Amino acid sequence: MALSVHFLNNAALIDIITQTQESMNNNEVNLMNDVIGTILNHRSIRHFEDKPLTEEQIKTIVSCAQAASTSSFIQAYSIIGVKDPVKKKKLAELAGNQE
Numbered sequence: 001m002a003l004s005v006h007f008l009n010n011a012a013l014i015d016i017i018t019q020t021q022e023s024m025n026n027n028e029v030n031l032m033n034d035v036i037g038t039i040l041n042h043r044s045i046r047h048f049e050d051k052p053l054t055e056e057q058i059k060t061i062v063s064c065a066q067a068a069s070t071s072s073f074i075q076a077y078s079i080i081g082v083k084d085p086v087k088k089k090k091l092a093e094l095a096g097n098q099e
Contacts, residue, residue, distance in 0.1 A: 052083070 017036060053061070062079055070076070082088050092098045 017032075020032070058081065065077060065079060066075075082091060
């Protein structure tokens, strides 16, 4: 079986989305719009502030990680919280001199 990959511009993508939405109910359309909006507006942050996360923020991040899709539904992950600045610095060095 041959795999065909097509790169679409935004106009073509919008046409496909519009056609798909015509066959969906309002709740499905709203959910799809939210998901598509999230995907298209995603940005990676590479600059971080030097301030600790709240317990609530940590719980939210862990919950999101637990709900995220994984390959073959393996759901294998480890989350390790490190608060000691000396240990964090050493881990950053071991991980390729990350800051």
